[in-house]
Amino acid sequence: MSLVRIRFNDEERQLAAGLRVRSLLSRDQVVRVQQGELVVLDGKGRERGLDGALTDGLALRLAPRPRG
């Protein structure tokens, strides 16, 4: 399996296997995640690190970090 299918911000993507969350984000978005303004969440609302693997069938969204 050298390709994976994921959903990112409700958009279907087919990508090379082995890419990571960071690969989906612009440099600006990476900085905003690092600053704690944004967060990458999976379908169950769990936070994903920037270098997390993108595995087949994954659904992710970039969202404002919940307060508190």
Place this chain on the structure above:
Amino acid sequence: MKLRRPLAGLFLLLCLHDPALAAAETLTILHINDFHGALQPTRPAAERPEEGGAARLAALVKAERTPTTLFLAAGDLLQGTNLSNLFAGQPAIEAFNLMGLDASAVGNHEFDNRQPALGERAAAARFPFLAANITGDGPWKPAVILTVGSLRVALFGLTTEETPVATHPRNVKGLVFGDPVATARRLVAELRPQADLIVALTHLGVEEDEKLAAAVPGIDVIVGGHTHTKIEQPETIGGALVLQAYERGVFLGRLDLDVTDGKVTAHRYRLLPVTAAGGEDPAVAALVTGYQQRLCDRMNEPVGTALVDLEGGKEAMRTRETNLGDLVADAMREAAGADVALVNGGTIRAGIPAGPVTRGTIYNALPFDNWLISFAITGKELREALETGVARVEVRDGGFSQVSGMSFTFDPKAPAGSRIVAVSVGGQPLDESHRYVIATHDFLAAGGNGYTVFAGHDPVYNDSGRWLRVVLEDWWRRRGNVAYATDGRIAEVRP
């Protein structure tokens, strides 16, 4: 309510004679995953506190230990920072030796320094690397059984099947990565009669861990990694608790299992942040400081000489051809054996002045952790990619294309999407139906900077453990003295 003395004595007697109560024990599992060589604390942003760091992690592990504790890692320990990479993972091994790590899964990035180096690191480790689904020679074991208090705890490892396509083939030559579920079924059947508890130490990703838990009864705990998932409280799936503690040792997971006669009767879980508040372990702090000093020497190592100034300023990299842009793209094309290469100008962050070039000079020019990837695209798609590269040239967008193996002319005054005037590849006019192998990096391959035309192509070269700066360093070392001049591969229509 206080028990009166005779009743209290009776209660104690009952406890001693009740087999279930007499066998009760609490096992503590401390765990991390995807440490990625993060030996030093990091500050994600100026206004945020430092996170992680091996010395602070070690202090926290020490503070949380009970007499019945296992400390486990779920793979990708070694690769990811200059401090660890430039010593092929040895500092991380030494740090985890000092922390008393009990076992680690084999992560896909454990292969980044090739198999002999992994063998050396494993030989230096005072803990086993576990991988039951990798067939072939290697320094890992499928499983171990550890005695903790009165409990026999079986641990087995599983590694992602994606490893062969996520790293360079040379790194996994001779190895076969088998089906984790089938492997787990076999291991659980073998281990269950010998153990009170079974822990799967996996580097599969949380979604695969969930499938594993549902498909293979008999696993008590899955300590996972690979997807860097922050699981605040473990999910119970098919009788197994599924754990993962984010990434880079920023959190330490702590699971306390109450076990009676080989059955988990209750559990408690916390994700503990690794911060300065918990102090530092002095031995690990001294280890990291020592390697930091040696890192300075490594960064100052000579790589060669630049015979001319290599232009890498922001304005130039994002608007026109530069000799450093040519050089980087040429090095990428050569390393990947591709027909053409394309790198966005925003990847190159500094020029290289004429004179001695050190490793640090190159790392400063290419600071991002991007890796080389190549795939085949049609000439039509290549033209579309070049259109993307010049679509926002007037705002100095970081997506501007620096290229190799091809040349193009663009009209910055034409509407975006119609600016490419002419393209040639290898000296021949672009053939829109021909398939060309293009080298680029992971960010663009995922469609970054607007290069959506790159997403979804099956890679023919993918070396995720070797950053572009290392590719350039190796290229430079092979040449020694480097003089580079622009050759007109990017031209602008001028009125």
